[in-house]
Amino acid sequence: MHRYWDKVIKPILIASRPRTIVEIGSMSGLNTFKLLDYCKYCNANCFIIEQTPLYNVELLKAYYGHRATVMERLSLDALPEIVQYDLLLVDGDHNWYTVYHELALAEQMAQRTGRFPIVLLHDTDWPYGRRDMYASPESIPPAFRQAYARQGMEPGRSALLESGGFNAYSNNAVSEHGDRNGVLTAIEDFMKRSVFDLRLFKLYSHHGLGILVPSQSELMLTLPYIIAASGM
Structure with missing residues:
Protein backbone atom coordinates (compact mmCIF):
# COMPACT_ATOMS: atom_id res chain seq x y z
CA MET A 1 0.00 0.00 0.00
CA HIS A 2 3.00 2.31 0.44
CA ARG A 3 3.03 2.99 -3.32
CA TYR A 4 -0.13 5.06 -2.83
CA TRP A 5 1.38 7.24 -0.12
CA ASP A 6 2.40 10.42 -1.97
CA LYS A 7 -0.52 10.70 -4.36
CA VAL A 8 -3.42 9.21 -2.37
CA ILE A 9 -2.88 8.39 1.31
CA LYS A 10 -1.04 11.56 2.32
CA PRO A 11 -3.61 13.86 0.64
CA ILE A 12 -6.43 11.91 2.34
CA LEU A 13 -4.70 12.39 5.71
CA ILE A 14 -4.36 16.12 5.09
CA ALA A 15 -8.00 16.43 4.01
CA SER A 16 -9.56 14.27 6.73
CA ARG A 17 -7.19 14.87 9.70
CA PRO A 18 -7.76 11.51 11.44
CA ARG A 19 -6.94 11.38 15.15
CA THR A 20 -6.90 7.59 15.40
CA ILE A 21 -5.63 5.33 12.60
CA VAL A 22 -5.70 1.54 12.33
CA GLU A 23 -3.41 -0.25 9.89
CA ILE A 24 -4.03 -3.95 9.20
CA GLY A 25 -0.98 -5.53 7.62
CA SER A 26 2.28 -3.62 8.00
CA MET A 27 4.89 -6.21 6.90
CA SER A 28 8.22 -4.31 6.66
CA GLY A 29 6.66 -1.02 7.77
CA LEU A 30 7.15 1.05 4.60
CA ASN A 31 3.69 2.56 4.98
CA THR A 32 3.58 2.22 8.77
CA PHE A 33 6.46 4.57 9.51
CA LYS A 34 4.92 7.27 7.32
CA LEU A 35 1.63 6.92 9.18
CA LEU A 36 3.47 7.17 12.47
CA ASP A 37 5.35 10.28 11.34
CA TYR A 38 1.96 11.84 10.63
CA CYS A 39 0.78 10.81 14.10
CA LYS A 40 3.91 12.20 15.74
CA TYR A 41 3.54 15.65 14.19
CA CYS A 42 -0.26 15.87 14.21
CA ASN A 43 -0.94 14.58 17.71
CA ALA A 44 -2.66 11.39 16.50
CA ASN A 45 -2.43 7.70 17.37
CA CYS A 46 -1.94 4.56 15.29
CA PHE A 47 -2.85 0.94 16.02
CA ILE A 48 -0.81 -1.50 13.92
CA ILE A 49 -2.21 -5.01 13.51
CA GLU A 50 0.40 -7.42 12.17
CA GLN A 51 1.01 -11.02 13.23
CA THR A 52 4.58 -11.18 11.97
CA PRO A 53 6.11 -7.68 11.73
CA LEU A 54 9.33 -7.53 9.70
CA TYR A 55 10.83 -4.73 11.78
CA ASN A 56 12.00 -4.21 15.33
CA VAL A 57 8.82 -3.57 17.31
CA GLU A 58 10.66 -2.43 20.43
CA LEU A 59 12.64 0.18 18.51
CA LEU A 60 9.42 1.39 16.88
CA LYS A 61 7.77 1.77 20.28
CA ALA A 62 10.82 3.52 21.71
CA TYR A 63 10.86 6.09 18.90
CA TYR A 64 7.13 6.77 18.56
CA GLY A 65 6.12 6.17 22.18
CA HIS A 66 2.42 6.14 22.99
CA ARG A 67 1.56 7.14 19.41
CA ALA A 68 2.11 3.53 18.30
CA THR A 69 0.32 0.42 19.53
CA VAL A 70 1.43 -2.83 17.86
CA MET A 71 -1.00 -5.76 18.06
CA GLU A 72 0.64 -9.01 16.92
CA ARG A 73 -2.58 -10.94 16.39
CA LEU A 74 -5.19 -11.75 13.77
CA SER A 75 -7.12 -8.66 12.72
CA LEU A 76 -10.49 -10.20 13.62
CA ASP A 77 -9.24 -10.73 17.19
CA ALA A 78 -7.57 -7.33 17.54
CA LEU A 79 -10.11 -4.95 15.93
CA PRO A 80 -12.86 -5.36 18.57
CA GLU A 81 -10.43 -4.09 21.22
CA ILE A 82 -9.99 -0.70 19.52
CA VAL A 83 -12.73 1.56 20.81
CA GLN A 84 -12.78 4.17 18.04
CA TYR A 85 -10.87 5.02 14.85
CA ASP A 86 -11.24 7.51 11.99
CA LEU A 87 -9.16 5.83 9.29
CA LEU A 88 -8.73 2.11 8.61
CA LEU A 89 -6.13 0.76 6.17
CA VAL A 90 -6.67 -2.88 5.18
CA ASP A 91 -3.77 -4.77 3.62
CA GLY A 92 -3.67 -8.02 5.55
CA ASP A 93 -5.23 -11.36 4.63
CA HIS A 94 -6.65 -10.96 1.13
CA ASN A 95 -9.74 -13.14 1.21
CA TRP A 96 -13.51 -12.68 1.35
CA TYR A 97 -14.05 -13.95 4.88
CA THR A 98 -11.39 -11.80 6.51
CA VAL A 99 -12.12 -8.57 4.64
CA TYR A 100 -15.91 -8.90 4.97
CA HIS A 101 -15.65 -9.38 8.72
CA GLU A 102 -13.05 -6.62 9.13
CA LEU A 103 -15.61 -4.27 7.57
CA ALA A 104 -18.39 -5.72 9.73
CA LEU A 105 -16.32 -4.99 12.85
CA ALA A 106 -15.70 -1.44 11.62
CA GLU A 107 -19.46 -1.08 11.25
CA GLN A 108 -20.03 -2.31 14.80
CA MET A 109 -17.60 0.34 16.02
CA ALA A 110 -19.39 2.97 13.93
CA GLN A 111 -22.77 2.00 15.37
CA ARG A 112 -21.39 2.71 18.85
CA THR A 113 -19.71 5.99 17.94
CA GLY A 114 -22.09 7.21 15.22
CA ARG A 115 -19.29 7.61 12.66
CA PHE A 116 -18.12 5.13 10.02
CA PRO A 117 -14.36 5.42 9.33
CA ILE A 118 -12.71 6.14 6.02
CA VAL A 119 -11.44 2.74 4.82
CA LEU A 120 -8.63 2.10 2.34
CA LEU A 121 -8.39 -1.49 1.07
CA HIS A 122 -5.53 -2.84 -1.03
CA ASP A 123 -5.81 -5.56 -3.71
CA THR A 124 -9.23 -4.74 -5.12
CA ASP A 125 -8.03 -5.48 -8.67
CA TRP A 126 -6.20 -8.50 -10.13
CA PRO A 127 -5.21 -10.93 -8.72
CA TYR A 128 -7.11 -10.81 -5.42
CA GLY A 129 -10.09 -8.64 -6.26
CA ARG A 130 -12.01 -11.79 -7.28
CA ARG A 131 -9.79 -14.55 -5.88
CA ASP A 132 -9.09 -15.49 -2.27
CA MET A 133 -5.62 -15.86 -0.81
CA TYR A 134 -5.10 -17.35 2.65
CA ALA A 135 -2.10 -16.45 4.79
CA SER A 136 -3.30 -19.01 7.35
CA PRO A 137 -5.95 -21.28 5.79
CA GLU A 138 -6.71 -22.88 9.16
CA SER A 139 -7.93 -19.51 10.48
CA ILE A 140 -10.77 -19.43 7.91
CA PRO A 141 -13.89 -21.50 8.73
CA PRO A 142 -14.18 -24.35 6.19
CA ALA A 143 -17.60 -23.14 5.01
CA PHE A 144 -16.00 -19.86 3.86
CA ARG A 145 -12.76 -21.27 2.46
CA GLN A 146 -12.33 -21.85 -1.26
CA ALA A 147 -10.40 -24.83 -2.56
CA TYR A 148 -6.81 -23.55 -2.76
CA ALA A 149 -3.33 -24.54 -3.86
CA ARG A 150 0.20 -23.20 -3.72
CA GLN A 151 0.34 -22.32 -7.41
CA GLY A 152 0.78 -19.10 -9.32
CA MET A 153 -1.52 -16.99 -11.51
CA GLU A 154 -1.46 -14.97 -14.69
CA PRO A 155 -3.84 -12.22 -15.88
CA GLY A 156 -6.77 -13.37 -18.00
CA ARG A 157 -6.65 -16.95 -16.79
CA SER A 158 -8.95 -18.19 -14.03
CA ALA A 159 -7.21 -21.52 -13.38
CA LEU A 160 -3.94 -21.61 -11.48
CA LEU A 161 -0.74 -22.37 -13.40
CA GLU A 162 1.03 -25.70 -13.15
CA SER A 163 4.29 -23.88 -12.43
CA GLY A 164 5.54 -20.34 -12.07
CA GLY A 165 3.34 -17.30 -12.30
CA PHE A 166 2.51 -14.54 -9.83
CA ASN A 167 2.60 -15.39 -6.10
CA ALA A 168 3.26 -19.06 -6.81
CA TYR A 169 4.07 -19.79 -3.16
CA SER A 170 0.87 -18.31 -1.70
CA ASN A 171 -2.30 -20.22 -0.82
CA ASN A 172 -4.41 -19.08 -3.78
CA ALA A 173 -8.02 -20.06 -4.48
CA VAL A 174 -8.13 -22.61 -7.30
CA SER A 175 -10.79 -20.63 -9.19
CA GLU A 176 -11.34 -16.93 -9.77
CA HIS A 177 -14.75 -15.20 -9.42
CA GLY A 178 -17.85 -16.71 -7.86
CA ASP A 179 -19.52 -16.22 -4.50
CA ARG A 180 -17.47 -15.23 -1.44
CA ASN A 181 -14.27 -15.02 -3.42
CA ALA A 186 -16.21 -8.84 0.09
CA ILE A 187 -16.51 -5.05 -0.12
CA GLU A 188 -19.50 -5.23 -2.47
CA ASP A 189 -21.25 -7.84 -0.32
CA PHE A 190 -20.68 -5.76 2.80
CA MET A 191 -22.03 -2.60 1.18
CA LYS A 192 -25.24 -4.41 0.19
CA ARG A 193 -26.11 -5.12 3.82
CA SER A 194 -24.48 -2.20 5.64
CA VAL A 195 -26.76 0.13 7.62
CA PHE A 196 -24.53 3.04 6.56
CA ASP A 197 -24.73 4.92 3.25
CA LEU A 198 -21.27 4.34 1.76
CA ARG A 199 -19.50 5.20 -1.49
CA LEU A 200 -16.73 3.12 -3.03
CA PHE A 201 -13.99 4.70 -5.16
CA LYS A 202 -11.59 2.41 -7.03
CA LEU A 203 -8.03 2.92 -8.26
CA TYR A 204 -6.51 0.34 -10.57
CA SER A 205 -2.72 0.64 -10.35
CA HIS A 206 -0.54 -1.54 -8.08
CA HIS A 207 -3.22 -4.28 -7.83
CA GLY A 208 -5.99 -1.86 -6.98
CA LEU A 209 -7.08 0.31 -4.09
CA GLY A 210 -10.63 0.67 -2.83
CA ILE A 211 -11.58 3.78 -0.84
CA LEU A 212 -14.79 3.35 1.14
CA VAL A 213 -16.25 6.61 2.39
CA PRO A 214 -19.49 7.56 4.18
CA SER A 215 -21.63 9.57 1.77
CA GLN A 216 -21.91 12.42 4.30
CA SER A 217 -18.16 12.60 4.97
CA GLU A 218 -16.44 15.94 4.37
CA LEU A 219 -13.83 13.97 2.41
CA MET A 220 -16.41 13.53 -0.35
CA LEU A 221 -15.77 17.17 -1.30
CA THR A 222 -12.09 16.60 -2.09
CA LEU A 223 -11.65 12.86 -2.74
CA PRO A 224 -12.65 12.95 -6.44
CA TYR A 225 -9.99 15.62 -7.02
CA ILE A 226 -7.38 13.60 -5.10
CA ILE A 227 -8.14 10.54 -7.23
CA ALA A 228 -8.10 12.50 -10.50
CA ALA A 229 -4.80 14.19 -9.63
CA SER A 230 -3.19 10.87 -8.66
CA GLY A 231 -3.46 9.42 -12.18
CA MET A 232 -3.73 5.99 -10.58
Missing part, protein backbone atom coordinates in the same frame (compact mmCIF):
# COMPACT_ATOMS: atom_id res chain seq x y z
CA GLY A 182 -11.90 -12.06 -3.31
CA VAL A 183 -11.40 -8.65 -1.70
CA LEU A 184 -13.62 -6.60 -4.02
CA THR A 185 -16.42 -9.17 -3.71
Whole structure:
Protein backbone atom coordinates (compact mmCIF):
# COMPACT_ATOMS: atom_id res chain seq x y z
CA MET A 1 0.00 0.00 0.00
CA HIS A 2 3.00 2.31 0.44
CA ARG A 3 3.03 2.99 -3.32
CA TYR A 4 -0.13 5.06 -2.83
CA TRP A 5 1.38 7.24 -0.12
CA ASP A 6 2.40 10.42 -1.97
CA LYS A 7 -0.52 10.70 -4.36
CA VAL A 8 -3.42 9.21 -2.37
CA ILE A 9 -2.88 8.39 1.31
CA LYS A 10 -1.04 11.56 2.32
CA PRO A 11 -3.61 13.86 0.64
CA ILE A 12 -6.43 11.91 2.34
CA LEU A 13 -4.70 12.39 5.71
CA ILE A 14 -4.36 16.12 5.09
CA ALA A 15 -8.00 16.43 4.01
CA SER A 16 -9.56 14.27 6.73
CA ARG A 17 -7.19 14.87 9.70
CA PRO A 18 -7.76 11.51 11.44
CA ARG A 19 -6.94 11.38 15.15
CA THR A 20 -6.90 7.59 15.40
CA ILE A 21 -5.63 5.33 12.60
CA VAL A 22 -5.70 1.54 12.33
CA GLU A 23 -3.41 -0.25 9.89
CA ILE A 24 -4.03 -3.95 9.20
CA GLY A 25 -0.98 -5.53 7.62
CA SER A 26 2.28 -3.62 8.00
CA MET A 27 4.89 -6.21 6.90
CA SER A 28 8.22 -4.31 6.66
CA GLY A 29 6.66 -1.02 7.77
CA LEU A 30 7.15 1.05 4.60
CA ASN A 31 3.69 2.56 4.98
CA THR A 32 3.58 2.22 8.77
CA PHE A 33 6.46 4.57 9.51
CA LYS A 34 4.92 7.27 7.32
CA LEU A 35 1.63 6.92 9.18
CA LEU A 36 3.47 7.17 12.47
CA ASP A 37 5.35 10.28 11.34
CA TYR A 38 1.96 11.84 10.63
CA CYS A 39 0.78 10.81 14.10
CA LYS A 40 3.91 12.20 15.74
CA TYR A 41 3.54 15.65 14.19
CA CYS A 42 -0.26 15.87 14.21
CA ASN A 43 -0.94 14.58 17.71
CA ALA A 44 -2.66 11.39 16.50
CA ASN A 45 -2.43 7.70 17.37
CA CYS A 46 -1.94 4.56 15.29
CA PHE A 47 -2.85 0.94 16.02
CA ILE A 48 -0.81 -1.50 13.92
CA ILE A 49 -2.21 -5.01 13.51
CA GLU A 50 0.40 -7.42 12.17
CA GLN A 51 1.01 -11.02 13.23
CA THR A 52 4.58 -11.18 11.97
CA PRO A 53 6.11 -7.68 11.73
CA LEU A 54 9.33 -7.53 9.70
CA TYR A 55 10.83 -4.73 11.78
CA ASN A 56 12.00 -4.21 15.33
CA VAL A 57 8.82 -3.57 17.31
CA GLU A 58 10.66 -2.43 20.43
CA LEU A 59 12.64 0.18 18.51
CA LEU A 60 9.42 1.39 16.88
CA LYS A 61 7.77 1.77 20.28
CA ALA A 62 10.82 3.52 21.71
CA TYR A 63 10.86 6.09 18.90
CA TYR A 64 7.13 6.77 18.56
CA GLY A 65 6.12 6.17 22.18
CA HIS A 66 2.42 6.14 22.99
CA ARG A 67 1.56 7.14 19.41
CA ALA A 68 2.11 3.53 18.30
CA THR A 69 0.32 0.42 19.53
CA VAL A 70 1.43 -2.83 17.86
CA MET A 71 -1.00 -5.76 18.06
CA GLU A 72 0.64 -9.01 16.92
CA ARG A 73 -2.58 -10.94 16.39
CA LEU A 74 -5.19 -11.75 13.77
CA SER A 75 -7.12 -8.66 12.72
CA LEU A 76 -10.49 -10.20 13.62
CA ASP A 77 -9.24 -10.73 17.19
CA ALA A 78 -7.57 -7.33 17.54
CA LEU A 79 -10.11 -4.95 15.93
CA PRO A 80 -12.86 -5.36 18.57
CA GLU A 81 -10.43 -4.09 21.22
CA ILE A 82 -9.99 -0.70 19.52
CA VAL A 83 -12.73 1.56 20.81
CA GLN A 84 -12.78 4.17 18.04
CA TYR A 85 -10.87 5.02 14.85
CA ASP A 86 -11.24 7.51 11.99
CA LEU A 87 -9.16 5.83 9.29
CA LEU A 88 -8.73 2.11 8.61
CA LEU A 89 -6.13 0.76 6.17
CA VAL A 90 -6.67 -2.88 5.18
CA ASP A 91 -3.77 -4.77 3.62
CA GLY A 92 -3.67 -8.02 5.55
CA ASP A 93 -5.23 -11.36 4.63
CA HIS A 94 -6.65 -10.96 1.13
CA ASN A 95 -9.74 -13.14 1.21
CA TRP A 96 -13.51 -12.68 1.35
CA TYR A 97 -14.05 -13.95 4.88
CA THR A 98 -11.39 -11.80 6.51
CA VAL A 99 -12.12 -8.57 4.64
CA TYR A 100 -15.91 -8.90 4.97
CA HIS A 101 -15.65 -9.38 8.72
CA GLU A 102 -13.05 -6.62 9.13
CA LEU A 103 -15.61 -4.27 7.57
CA ALA A 104 -18.39 -5.72 9.73
CA LEU A 105 -16.32 -4.99 12.85
CA ALA A 106 -15.70 -1.44 11.62
CA GLU A 107 -19.46 -1.08 11.25
CA GLN A 108 -20.03 -2.31 14.80
CA MET A 109 -17.60 0.34 16.02
CA ALA A 110 -19.39 2.97 13.93
CA GLN A 111 -22.77 2.00 15.37
CA ARG A 112 -21.39 2.71 18.85
CA THR A 113 -19.71 5.99 17.94
CA GLY A 114 -22.09 7.21 15.22
CA ARG A 115 -19.29 7.61 12.66
CA PHE A 116 -18.12 5.13 10.02
CA PRO A 117 -14.36 5.42 9.33
CA ILE A 118 -12.71 6.14 6.02
CA VAL A 119 -11.44 2.74 4.82
CA LEU A 120 -8.63 2.10 2.34
CA LEU A 121 -8.39 -1.49 1.07
CA HIS A 122 -5.53 -2.84 -1.03
CA ASP A 123 -5.81 -5.56 -3.71
CA THR A 124 -9.23 -4.74 -5.12
CA ASP A 125 -8.03 -5.48 -8.67
CA TRP A 126 -6.20 -8.50 -10.13
CA PRO A 127 -5.21 -10.93 -8.72
CA TYR A 128 -7.11 -10.81 -5.42
CA GLY A 129 -10.09 -8.64 -6.26
CA ARG A 130 -12.01 -11.79 -7.28
CA ARG A 131 -9.79 -14.55 -5.88
CA ASP A 132 -9.09 -15.49 -2.27
CA MET A 133 -5.62 -15.86 -0.81
CA TYR A 134 -5.10 -17.35 2.65
CA ALA A 135 -2.10 -16.45 4.79
CA SER A 136 -3.30 -19.01 7.35
CA PRO A 137 -5.95 -21.28 5.79
CA GLU A 138 -6.71 -22.88 9.16
CA SER A 139 -7.93 -19.51 10.48
CA ILE A 140 -10.77 -19.43 7.91
CA PRO A 141 -13.89 -21.50 8.73
CA PRO A 142 -14.18 -24.35 6.19
CA ALA A 143 -17.60 -23.14 5.01
CA PHE A 144 -16.00 -19.86 3.86
CA ARG A 145 -12.76 -21.27 2.46
CA GLN A 146 -12.33 -21.85 -1.26
CA ALA A 147 -10.40 -24.83 -2.56
CA TYR A 148 -6.81 -23.55 -2.76
CA ALA A 149 -3.33 -24.54 -3.86
CA ARG A 150 0.20 -23.20 -3.72
CA GLN A 151 0.34 -22.32 -7.41
CA GLY A 152 0.78 -19.10 -9.32
CA MET A 153 -1.52 -16.99 -11.51
CA GLU A 154 -1.46 -14.97 -14.69
CA PRO A 155 -3.84 -12.22 -15.88
CA GLY A 156 -6.77 -13.37 -18.00
CA ARG A 157 -6.65 -16.95 -16.79
CA SER A 158 -8.95 -18.19 -14.03
CA ALA A 159 -7.21 -21.52 -13.38
CA LEU A 160 -3.94 -21.61 -11.48
CA LEU A 161 -0.74 -22.37 -13.40
CA GLU A 162 1.03 -25.70 -13.15
CA SER A 163 4.29 -23.88 -12.43
CA GLY A 164 5.54 -20.34 -12.07
CA GLY A 165 3.34 -17.30 -12.30
CA PHE A 166 2.51 -14.54 -9.83
CA ASN A 167 2.60 -15.39 -6.10
CA ALA A 168 3.26 -19.06 -6.81
CA TYR A 169 4.07 -19.79 -3.16
CA SER A 170 0.87 -18.31 -1.70
CA ASN A 171 -2.30 -20.22 -0.82
CA ASN A 172 -4.41 -19.08 -3.78
CA ALA A 173 -8.02 -20.06 -4.48
CA VAL A 174 -8.13 -22.61 -7.30
CA SER A 175 -10.79 -20.63 -9.19
CA GLU A 176 -11.34 -16.93 -9.77
CA HIS A 177 -14.75 -15.20 -9.42
CA GLY A 178 -17.85 -16.71 -7.86
CA ASP A 179 -19.52 -16.22 -4.50
CA ARG A 180 -17.47 -15.23 -1.44
CA ASN A 181 -14.27 -15.02 -3.42
CA GLY A 182 -11.90 -12.06 -3.31
CA VAL A 183 -11.40 -8.65 -1.70
CA LEU A 184 -13.62 -6.60 -4.02
CA THR A 185 -16.42 -9.17 -3.71
CA ALA A 186 -16.21 -8.84 0.09
CA ILE A 187 -16.51 -5.05 -0.12
CA GLU A 188 -19.50 -5.23 -2.47
CA ASP A 189 -21.25 -7.84 -0.32
CA PHE A 190 -20.68 -5.76 2.80
CA MET A 191 -22.03 -2.60 1.18
CA LYS A 192 -25.24 -4.41 0.19
CA ARG A 193 -26.11 -5.12 3.82
CA SER A 194 -24.48 -2.20 5.64
CA VAL A 195 -26.76 0.13 7.62
CA PHE A 196 -24.53 3.04 6.56
CA ASP A 197 -24.73 4.92 3.25
CA LEU A 198 -21.27 4.34 1.76
CA ARG A 199 -19.50 5.20 -1.49
CA LEU A 200 -16.73 3.12 -3.03
CA PHE A 201 -13.99 4.70 -5.16
CA LYS A 202 -11.59 2.41 -7.03
CA LEU A 203 -8.03 2.92 -8.26
CA TYR A 204 -6.51 0.34 -10.57
CA SER A 205 -2.72 0.64 -10.35
CA HIS A 206 -0.54 -1.54 -8.08
CA HIS A 207 -3.22 -4.28 -7.83
CA GLY A 208 -5.99 -1.86 -6.98
CA LEU A 209 -7.08 0.31 -4.09
CA GLY A 210 -10.63 0.67 -2.83
CA ILE A 211 -11.58 3.78 -0.84
CA LEU A 212 -14.79 3.35 1.14
CA VAL A 213 -16.25 6.61 2.39
CA PRO A 214 -19.49 7.56 4.18
CA SER A 215 -21.63 9.57 1.77
CA GLN A 216 -21.91 12.42 4.30
CA SER A 217 -18.16 12.60 4.97
CA GLU A 218 -16.44 15.94 4.37
CA LEU A 219 -13.83 13.97 2.41
CA MET A 220 -16.41 13.53 -0.35
CA LEU A 221 -15.77 17.17 -1.30
CA THR A 222 -12.09 16.60 -2.09
CA LEU A 223 -11.65 12.86 -2.74
CA PRO A 224 -12.65 12.95 -6.44
CA TYR A 225 -9.99 15.62 -7.02
CA ILE A 226 -7.38 13.60 -5.10
CA ILE A 227 -8.14 10.54 -7.23
CA ALA A 228 -8.10 12.50 -10.50
CA ALA A 229 -4.80 14.19 -9.63
CA SER A 230 -3.19 10.87 -8.66
CA GLY A 231 -3.46 9.42 -12.18
CA MET A 232 -3.73 5.99 -10.58
